[in-house]
Amino acid sequence: MSENTDVLIIGAGPIGLACGIAAQDAGLSHTIIDKGCLVNSIYNYPHNMTFFSTSDRLEIGRVPFISHNPKPTRPEALEYYRRVATSRQLNTRLYENVLEVKKDHETFVVNTSKQSYSARAIIIATGFYDLPYLLNIPGEELPKVKHYYDEPHPYFDMRVAVVGAANSSVDVALETFRKGAKEVVMVVREKEINPRVKYWVRPDIENRINEGSIKAYFESQITRIEEKSIDVRTPEGDITLPNDFVLAMTGYQPDFTFLKKVGINIGSDEYMTPEYDEHTMETNVENVYLAGVICGGLKTNAWFIENSRVHADMIVNDLRTKIR
Template sequence: MFEACIIGAGPCGLAVSAELKRRGISHVVIEKSCIVSTIYRFPTQMVFNSTPERLEIGDIPFYTERAKPTRMEALNYYRAVVQRLALPVRQYEEVTAVERLDGGGFRILSRTLSGRTLETEARAVVVATGYFDHPNMLGVPGENLPHVTHYYRDAHPYYGQRVVIVGGTNSAAEAAIDLHRVGATVTLVHRGPAMSDKIKPWVKPDIQSLLDKRAIDAHFRARVAEIRADGVRIETLDGPLEIPCDHVLALTGYHPDTSFLERIGVDVCRDTGIPVHDEATYETNVPGVFVAGVVVSGFDANRIFIENGRLQAPRIADAIASRMAAHVR
């Protein structure tokens, strides 16, 4: 039996692993995809808004070519952390259930890509599953059509295409700029009165210039009412409008999987999505189950990032170490 099992190998899950490793606490990290899979799925040319030292974990320095790290530099860094610290990560293994054992601790059931079912036992479980797997759905007819996606990776496939981008945050702005540069016809649809004021400082002038020059079309205070095979119907202040398009990028944000926590027995606030937890240790109402990273913030995914989520790791590791000491006694 391990002392702890961490579910999720994002930066915050790896930060907990590094702290447990430092304390000599036996543990395993189970990740259903690759390590830091959310960063891997970011746009290929993405640049972080943070400086590299704010993304560091495990006391491993993060050196970058410029002031702000790129997606590729972050992938290189977190791979180096796992390798240098020899963190016990099992990739491409999806946790399907967490069961409490009669004698204390937990049985973690998982499945590999090949379909093999595994069982792992641990005295504590740390849920660091992030949020990127669960997009905020528009809830409109046609959202499941094949030309609709909630993720943006690269502009090249959209060359010569008519693309509707739904959203007004940083991801929508960067996608709109990229797509315009490769020759796509871009239309932005956002329910707010303007683009978000939280857009990265070096992105805001570019998107504003495109809007001012009408190089891309934009509809603010508007919402998508229906997505069709060859267009999108939106509701505006001036009435309904049809926008012909070939692709729809619904970049409306993401949320954590609260149902997974609830199946373990963790109480989750219906209004905020925040799991009940001790703010000093991040232990939930289920003794031995901890939460880490953005899952702590519930539906407000903008409250916790790598920068502050990684700081939870020492507290969680200390709490697990204290539980170990109590168990020995």
């Protein structure tokens, strides 16, 4: 038997929760589905991560976010969004994977790994953190290869290779080095550390590289991963390095396959930007909306919690004229 709801929200991150609150305030029933836990992306951030934004910029639903630090930490954010979901009595369905979305006259039928839903409108707020860019090289399937980083302790006294040169890669290289990794090397496709690396961190990583504490191979790439070594192609030729772990901080991408299955047009621009109305957030599929970082396609630094919270009200203001 199908469960009926006015608005079905796919993604229980901060923006998905904000959409649920906006629907609730407008008198619309809502259901928020996520294949993982509440704010799953934040949960998968490094354990000691600190946000760039201040706590007031992460607030949703007029629930104050009080932090004990100038900028909130991951544990504080998890506590805050749990409190929001509880205090606003949001209708969340977690660890439930969306399998199919079909249009049935004026409604959508959404089949998940647990049950079926009937909804008047759908909001997709799935972010991008679930699909890492793969290296696509032999050995990438080995357990020693990690596309997510949580904490430095497992890498104590280990030889670590960090792939990439953006903020996450630099943070991982510095932290594993300072927490006792036997050797840290960075393998970077570009000629230098990414210019967008945080200005207060860039001198640190450059100094560690210059003094030889961290070895960096620029204009290089890993070509094969073995249990105890990696092959690296460098400008000076191919080399083999002893290695225990590969931390591939290569970034993440939206689930374009899912968007296409729903019928959403994907742009031919370099960022593969999904099609939506910038005033209402409605896609080319009637009554299907986008919210949050997924709106930027591959340009994952275009939208954040602080500048996409408004999507919730924009969407619900449009829905008010359609659902009565």
